[in-house]
Amino acid sequence: MKNKIPLILVLGLVIINLLSNSCKKEDNSNIPHLLVNGTWQLATLQVTNYIGDSQISIDTLNDSCLLTQLFTFNANNTCTYTNYACQSQTTTSNWTLTPNKLFFASDMTCKDTVPGGKGALQDVKPFTNTQIYNLGTYSMVLQTGDVEPNYSSTKRRRIMRYGFIRQKAVTQ
Secondary structure: OOOOHHHHHHHHHHHHHHHHHOOOOOOOOOHHHHOOOOEEEEEEEEEEEEEOEEEEEEEEEOOOOOOOOOOOOOOOEEEEEEHHHHHHOEEEEEEEEEOOOOOOEEEEEEEEOOOOOOOEEEOOOOOOOOEEEEEEEOOEEEEEEOOOOOOOOEEEEEEEEEEEEEEOOOOO
């Protein structure tokens, strides 16, 4: 009997430990907080073209734009983009994060000049499937376009990389 008491005690501690660790953990991600905590100003926009994984060109866009482009995320899952593609416009839409917090999707529709469109403005959905490439307190990098992890070695791909910096809050 003396040998069974320590065994029962150890077994009881193991069961208590298993029960306490099997509870569902709360979502401790700070990504939603980083997104909604301020306004993001576009700093760079690069477009990289690939065939398979071979880079064939890289272009910097909007480098001569005089309009400030701002992206604002709200806690109620709405977002606003001002002056998208250096066009005087403000677009509001909804956004959601994927469960793994690596991508977000938005139903935002903006006006943009489309290559081959002879300069005419057309509706585009730039943030339909967006990879959060980097996100910190003061900077955010988003990638859109053909960001799927599996692709053909002969397929043409286009990835747009948006670099944002957090805009300083205006104090009064």
